[in-house]
Amino acid sequence: MAPSGSRSVKRSCQRVLYWIPVLFICLIVAWSYYAYVAMLCIESIENIGEKIVYLLVYHVFFIMFVWAYWQTVFTKPMTPLKEFHLSYSDKELLEREDRGESQQEILRRIAKDLPIYTRTMSGAIRFCDHCQLVKPDRCHHCSVCDKCILKMDHHCPWVNNCVGFSNYKFFMLFLAYSLLYCLFITATDLQYFIKFWTNGLPDTQAKFHIMFLFFAASMFSVSLASLFAYHCWLVCKNRSTLEAFRAPAFRHGTDKSGFSLGLSKNFRQVFGDEKRYWLLPVFSSLGDGCSFPTCLVNQDPEQPSSPSGHNPSVKSGGEIHPFPAKPLRESQSRLLNSGQSWSESEGTMDREKEGTSNLAMTIENET
Structure with missing residues (x-):
């Protein structure tokens, strides 16, 4: 009981630690809201029209950014449907067989009627020994979430969640709106940053917030721009x-x-x-x-x-x-x-049977 209890405590501590990056993001966003709305717009900007326009546009970006981030964090990753899971009889049959060609024959029979086209690098059926399921195309097992994730892109510590099929759109919008949020703050804060830097405005409590807000927003803009551009390229290429x-492996070989x-x-x-x-x-x-x-x-x-x-x-x-x-x-x-x-070709089935002995028929677990 003691080892089991210690593992449970360890997992609980890990779950708490995983939320630290999310808490950090929330604190940065909360401070940026205070610095921009209270310190910049309310205290430093004297022109009423400019103040109203800045506040309206800022809150549009802020709301969309928070909404997209919330959806990315709290949308549960989707796992494979029941049809991809092994039945109880198939599990027993697979366990009785030696790891090798016989197990691959069982897996090929199970996967015969499933919409699966990808294979392992050796040509074997993609099977998750931990989740006991035949992996759908583009599905991978996440060691952090401890389950198979549909169209897994990556596990992101900044959202404490797996980015996959269920929330990839939310992740893209989170990057887009966070980039717009930072660019807008940088652009509108620039002139007041220069005035404080050149002592064009009197030293007030707002000086530190406005100057640090410009540095933070500009630095985040650079990193977010590169990350967003990369994922835009992935979307255009339909890759994770x-x-x-x-590159995913098909029967004829790998193809990105x-x-x-x-x-x-x-x-x-x-x-x-x-x-x-x-x-x-x-x-x-x-x-x-x-x-x-x-x-x-x-x-x-x-x-x-x-x-x-x-x-x-x-x-x-x-x-x-x-x-x-x-x-x-x-x-x-x-x-x-x-x-x-x-479509299916009869010649493929014959060639597959003839070349079975040449393949490394092993169950490969992929990350």
Whole structure:
């Protein structure tokens, strides 16, 4: 009982420590509100019209920033659906088998009817031994959250949460509004910062707040601008941070652009189809987080159909990469053209059986 109790205390302490970065952000934002509203606008700005305009615009950015941050922090990460979890009988069967080809055969049977196209680097089925589930595409296990997260991007200590399918839009808006918030403070505080710095205004209690507010806002602007630009690039390429560092592996090999459908469709996967929700921290992303359309299974309209009725997918350069048949979900049919389909080639199954002995058929746990 003692070791179990000590582990429980340790986990509780860790959970408290994880909130320290969030508390730090909250304290900085609360102080910036006081410094800008009370010290700058109310005490230092004498022009009534300028004061009103500054306060109105400031509060718009402040409200949107706090709203987006709240949603990013308190939106629970989504985990795989029940269909990806192993049944009790499958778990027993998997445990009885030796780790190797026999286990991969079981996992391939389970994953046969699931919308899964990614594999491990050795070509094995992606399986989480801890959560006992077949990993959906773009799903990874987070060691901090201790569970598998759909379309996991990264675990962010500044929000004490995993950034993934359920809150990636909120995270993007949090970066955008926090950047606008800092840029607005920097721009409007600059002239008063210069006046205090050159002793153009008398020394008051507001001097320290206004000068330090300018330094803090400008420094945060630089770091936020680089981070926001990077994630904008990821959205345009339809990649997560993990996929940018390690490309997802498909049957034909790794491909960083495997999930890219073009700029417009990539953007709508995160922000949705309805433009009225794009700038609001409300969930509007397309899909369920478990299955994603991929450019590697789009049917080439110029490619003739095979006699058996199967349509192999064609990648740029004329190389044919067949994929197994999988159900096309609503989120995918909304993004893919009407002529695109998920297809299976009989030749693929034969080649897979012949090459089974050459693969390192092991269950690989990915982070």
